[in-house]
Amino acid sequence: MKSLLSVFVLLLLVTYVSGQKAWIKGKVTDALTGEAMPGVNVVAGKTEGTVTDTEGLYQLNLNPGKHKITFSLVGYNRQVKIVDVEANETITLNVKLEPRVELLNETVITASRYEQRLSDVIVSMDVIDAGQIENTHTLSIDEAVQQVPGVTILDDQASIRGGNGYSYGVGSRVLLMLDELPFLTGASSEAKWNFLPIENISSMEVIKGASSALYGSSALNGVINIRTAYPKEKPETGLTLFSGIYGNPSRPEIKWWDTRNPAYTGMRLSHSRREGPFDITTGITLQTDQGYRENETEQFARISLNTRYRFPKIQGLSAGINGNYMRSQGGNFLIWLNGTDGVYRPANNFDQRFDNTRFNLDPFVVYLPRPGERHSLRGRIFRVSYQNDTLSHTFDDTYFTEYQFFKNLKENLNLVAGVSTQYVTSNSSFFGRQTHSARTHALYVQGEQKLGRLRITLGARYEMYRVNRATDDSRPLIRAGINYQVSSATFLRASFGQGYRYPSIAEKYAATQVGALRIFPNPDLKAEKGWNAEAGIKQGFHYGGLNGYADIAAFITRYRDMIEFTFGQYYPDTLVNPTLLDFFTYTGFKAENIARANIAGFEISFTAMGKKGSFNYRLSGGYTYTNPTDPDFDKQNNGQNTSTEKNILKYRFYHSCKLVADAGWKKLSAGLTFDWHSHMINIDRAFEDSLRFPNGAAYAVIVPGLKEYRQIHNTGDYVINLRISYDPAENTRFSLIINNLLNREYMTRPADVQPPRVFAIQFSTRF
Numbered sequence: 001m002k003s004l005l006s007v008f009v010l011l012l013l014v015t016y017v018s019g020q021k022a023w024i025k026g027k028v029t030d031a032l033t034g035e036a037m038p039g040v041n042v043v044a045g046k047t048e049g050t051v052t053d054t055e056g057l058y059q060l061n062l063n064p065g066k067h068k069i070t071f072s073l074v075g076y077n078r079q080v081k082i083v084d085v086e087a088n089e090t091i092t093l094n095v096k097l098e099p100r101v102e103l104l105n106e107t108v109i110t111a112s113r114y115e116q117r118l119s120d121v122i123v124s125m126d127v128i129d130a131g132q133i134e135n136t137h138t139l140s141i142d143e144a145v146q147q148v149p150g151v152t153i154l155d156d157q158a159s160i161r162g163g164n165g166y167s168y169g170v171g172s173r174v175l176l177m178l179d180e181l182p183f184l185t186g187a188s189s190e191a192k193w194n195f196l197p198i199e200n201i202s203s204m205e206v207i208k209g210a211s212s213a214l215y216g217s218s219a220l221n222g223v224i225n226i227r228t229a230y231p232k233e234k235p236e237t238g239l240t241l242f243s244g245i246y247g248n249p250s251r252p253e254i255k256w257w258d259t260r261n262p263a264y265t266g267m268r269l270s271h272s273r274r275e276g277p278f279d280i281t282t283g284i285t286l287q288t289d290q291g292y293r294e295n296e297t298e299q300f301a302r303i304s305l306n307t308r309y310r311f312p313k314i315q316g317l318s319a320g321i322n323g324n325y326m327r328s329q330g331g332n333f334l335i336w337l338n339g340t341d342g343v344y345r346p347a348n349n350f351d352q353r354f355d356n357t358r359f360n361l362d363p364f365v366v367y368l369p370r371p372g373e374r375h376s377l378r379g380r381i382f383r384v385s386y387q388n389d390t391l392s393h394t395f396d397d398t399y400f401t402e403y404q405f406f407k408n409l410k411e412n413l414n415l416v417a418g419v420s421t422q423y424v425t426s427n428s429s430f431f432g433r434q435t436h437s438a439r440t441h442a443l444y445v446q447g448e449q450k451l452g453r454l455r456i457t458l459g460a461r462y463e464m465y466r467v468n469r470a471t472d473d474s475r476p477l478i479r480a481g482i483n484y485q486v487s488s489a490t491f492l493r494a495s496f497g498q499g500y501r502y503p504s505i506a507e508k509y510a511a512t513q514v515g516a517l518r519i520f521p522n523p524d525l526k527a528e529k530g531w532n533a534e535a536g537i538k539q540g541f542h543y544g545g546l547n548g549y550a551d552i553a554a555f556i557t558r559y560r561d562m563i564e565f566t567f568g569q570y571y572p573d574t575l576v577n578p579t580l581l582d583f584f585t586y587t588g589f590k591a592e593n594i595a596r597a598n599i600a601g602f603e604i605s606f607t608a609m610g611k612k613g614s615f616n617y618r619l620s621g622g623y624t625y626t627n628p629t630d631p632d633f634d635k636q637n638n639g640q641n642t643s644t645e646k647n648i649l650k651y652r653f654y655h656s657c658k659l660v661a662d663a664g665w666k667k668l669s670a671g672l673t674f675d676w677h678s679h680m681i682n683i684d685r686a687f688e689d690s691l692r693f694p695n696g697a698a699y700a701v702i703v704p705g706l707k708e709y710r711q712i713h714n715t716g717d718y719v720i721n722l723r724i725s726y727d728p729a730e731n732t733r734f735s736l737i738i739n740n741l742l743n744r745e746y747m748t749r750p751a752d753v754q755p756p757r758v759f760a761i762q763f764s765t766r767f
Helices: 002-019 130-135 141-145 505-509 580-585 706-712
Strands: 022-030 041-044 048-051 057-062 065-072 079-085 090-092 095-097 124-129 151-154 157-160 174-178 201-208 222-228 236-246 263-275 278-289 298-310 317-333 351-367 373-387 393-410 413-428 434-451 454-467 473-487 490-501 512-514 517-520 528-543 546-569 587-612 615-629 655-665 668-677 690-692 698-701 717-729 732-739 758-766
Touching: 022 065, 022 079, 041 057, 048 057, 057 065, 079 095, 124 130, 124 546, 130 141, 130 201, 130 655, 141 151, 141 201, 157 174, 157 222, 413 505, 434 505, 528 587, 580 587
Parallel strands: 022 090, 022 095, 174 222, 517 587
Antiparallel strands: 022 057, 041 048, 041 065, 065 079, 124 201, 151 157, 201 222, 236 263, 236 758, 263 278, 278 298, 298 317, 317 351, 351 373, 373 393, 393 413, 413 434, 434 454, 454 473, 473 490, 490 528, 512 517, 528 546, 546 587, 587 615, 615 655, 655 668, 668 717, 690 698, 717 732, 732 758
8 A cells, every 4th residue: 555655646746847847938030130040950958959930939848957058050150058947937038140151151952952061062062142143134044054163054955064065955964943843844854044033033053963863864964953032021022124235246247237236125023021821922024135136036924923831830830832934925046047147147947936835833841840850742733835937836744743851860860861753744746746755753862971070971762764655764873972071161072973864755756847957756765874973172261351162173974875966867767778859858867875975074163252341242263174075986987977076075165164253342343254165176067067968969058157157266255244233222223234245256056156245234122
């Protein structure tokens, strides 16, 4: 009986003591902006902790006594508070976190699919924020991408460190993403840069090197992830108005207009606000461009909407729908009239008018049940409709879904895993009015372990792919890397990643003709495979008011079964004795798995910013050397398809250099961008030479005068852009922009001569 009584008293005592808890609650805000900070880790001792909600609020239920409370978030200085609480006491503890202004500590998410410092990633990575995009008079995101060292845009196709050539608008080895979801079109796998909501961009992150283990097909050469912004505590409206005029080119004979120079004008309007637990951001962009090339005009309207609802009764749960809609009309410029006085005039058979619409809808659910754990379910419906007056019509539908799980298993061990599926259906006159479909299913996992100063990353992916009813093509991949912190601002890294790219529907089934240019289908096209290895060092520096970092990386990339469009005669197997008419009918380009490729090189880049009194400045830039070769190169055979007998892959450069500089004093500021690349040595020989009969006699020319033009312009190209701004009030700016300051006649893709000098004005304000 005494034993039972003792147990009963002990239970009462335990119940009483356990009820004597104390509460610590409060709000965490940014010390500079005063904005609430969601996602801050709030830890008491080693076992108790929570994370701030979307309003920056937190609460801890602790035992009475003295506690050390730590507040931390990537990109901010850690703050520690000592608190002594008594039983049943509630203490309010509000904290303001100071952001780290060092560029080395920028917060990124794309490298490992969770937040980490830029200095901790295992690959080369560049970040461009919204301010840089706005200041440089960026009208389309590809213009901002072009500023990144080692990145080149060839006719809307991104190439990172020579990994991509020119593939006629279909297929991409660089994965474009919007908020971590693929944003390439379904059938052709191409990027539509002006569809991205530039009025609501938070930042742009660029990963260089194979990233298929985390992101799948099309990430063979790298990833470009555009991150949109969430509303702040106070409602905000942004307005940008701009207008520009194309100046007269340096050679008067290529000017096609009379007395009135072509011009462009447009506006961007955005508004974001919080209404209780509901976030909403809307935007609209209107733009009209008369074009510096004859008949290449465009008018478009784009609207965007981002929403998020934070469930008040379920801490850490949020859901929403994002979307964009765009309609554009205008004319396409495909091939010039000639290489003398017709570089801005279209060839007679290459003049198209288009009417296109694009639409995407992205539902999502995110749940943060406890500190260091995240569940997210995201989807995307992406529809594209192309129509033009040459009887070409394409309708694409893409459906993508991904579940992702993140867990901080221990203090120094992070795990991210996910499963995704994608379904594409396309009907196009390019495919003979047949409907084609493609399915992709993938499973991936990646872990990162921190051992003192060393971070070790290991990841894997397994993906299955099917086009129409063809046999599944399955592919396992691995990714591994290390990052070692030598000192407080010195970081060594090394990484290895496998990659692949499944051929797009367009590459396999496109069959079309424009003028003398024919494209043939290749249903037997196989996936590209490859790998990338890199070693690099990132060195931070801080001297007086100047801080930043320098980065040096050496890299090598190897591809197998590389897909390239190849010129030749593609007779059907049933044709035994081709006639002259057959020669005309079956001569053209076809996507083929033609070669292996080796690309080796190095890159030196830097970013710095500083302030001294009323003077502030920011510099970034870099130099990239690549040596893109074909290990199976044979002069006798390859010389038939390339413009020279040199062993360098088509549509690549050996050297490129970028520089972006901005400086401000009180209400005045100025900036400059410099972009240079060496001569593009090899292109398709068919573009420089005439189309010839088997006996060598010429019968047609695809690009008139290109060979002679490239012989004259054979020393590489550079362009300088200048901008001057005045801020009459806070968050208000007037800018004068002069692009192509020296009025150079330059091009990237052959026969794609860029604009002459452009004069523009821009007004932007936020209130």
